[in-house]
Amino acid sequence: MTQGNIAEWKMSEGDEISAGDVLAEIETDKATMEMESMEDGFLAKILVPTGSQNVQVGTPVAIIVDEKASIAAFANYTPGAAAPAAAPAAAAAAPAAAPAPAAAPKMAPRDGNRIFASPLAKKLAREYGLELSGIVGTGPSGRIIKADVEEYKVKAPAAVAVGAAGEEFPSWMFPDYTDMPVKQIQKITAQRLTESKQTVPHYYLTVDVQMDKLMAARKQLNATLESQKKSKLSVTDFIIKASANALIKVPAMNSSWMGDKIRTYSAADISIAVQTEHGLMVPIVKDADTKGIASISADVKALAGKARENKLSPAEFMGGTFTISNLGMFGVKQFCAIVNPPQAAILAVGGSEIRVIPGKVDGTYEEGSFMCATISCDHRVVDGAVAAQWLAAFKSNMEDPMTMLL
Secondary structure, eight states: OOEEEEEEESSOTTOEEOTTOEEEEEEOSSOEEEEEOSSOEEEEEESSOTTOOSEETTOOOEEEESSGGGGGGGTTOOTTTHHHHHHHHHHHHGGGGSOOOOOOOOOOOEETTEEOBOHHHHHHHHHHTOOGGGOOOOSGGGOBOHHHHHHHHHHOHHHHHHHHHTOSSOGGGSOSOOOOOOOHHHHHHHHHHHHHHHHSOEEEEEEEEEOHHHHHHHHHHHHHHHHTTOOOOOHHHHHHHHHHHHHHHSGGGSEEEOSSSEEEOSSOOEEEOEEETTEEEOOEETTGGGSOHHHHHHHHHHHHHHHHTTOOOHHHHSOOSEEEEEOGGGTOOOOOOOOOTTBSEEEEEEEEEEEEEEOSSTTOEEEEEEEEEEEEEETTTOOHHHHHHHHHHHHHHHHSGGGGGO
């Protein structure tokens, strides 16, 4: 982690705090974490407000003092603002004696990486192809308002032309729209997946898995669990176990590309793709190869709940040796997933469908339930034959689930 967002301050200026109190919630690329106070005292000043984006690690975000009486000394404190604030005023007064050439536009007032502007001003700036950083705000506390944008547009036609020309899809070409800010997790996901598709040589193998025996075993086990008032097993729980066992049987698939070497792991830590309102999360079922299906099921439910609440700890989503993405519950039949570096592969699971197949007696037919599974692999780590061996082991585990219990 090199930067984060201030999701919410839990304390206000002037509050008395003790060591261990939660001061704020910090949004990282995959989770929201609590920032605790390391000492007793009083919160004198919040330097980086709620909603601040891309705050670099090591940036001072607040001032804590020992005595309540010291709070007043920081009432109007702004880090590094006192001296620089006086300089522009003096510079502006100097040219009064003689007119000077038009200066370059001043930077808009910032707080960290933020530029303060009204929603209407932001909308107009986008439509005109203007950068807010080049506009001087005349609103309260230097806030950029509509009049500032329109004035800048008139006085800086050249800048407007450049901005408009550089706009690939000008907004006037489209109907009314709503822009949604990109969350930190979405930025990181987009960055990593783009990097994966651009740098990882993907290839894909698909297999059909007959699910009848597994569904019968699941039904029987769930009946027992229900009588004991325990949570039922999902198909995903069996997929995780089958994948983990196959990774141990074909260890070359349980590997990572490390640049100058290939690292093979001794345990199967399975990352599970979970879609949440915060973005795509990948909590990890640790040591899935050594756990029973009921234990895996309990882990999945607990981790998925934390992911949806955005409460995963770094240890619960960082790492993993193999990823599973299951879209079968959405009616998706088959798809190809993007490898999650530095892992060697990701399994994309579709839904089951009923097919008519040849029966056990010649000339007869019967119904069978089949699931489509596609594995995406990093060709730098595993060749097609190795991936085929893994798929065969996975298919065998799924079609004869009793072997996973041995």
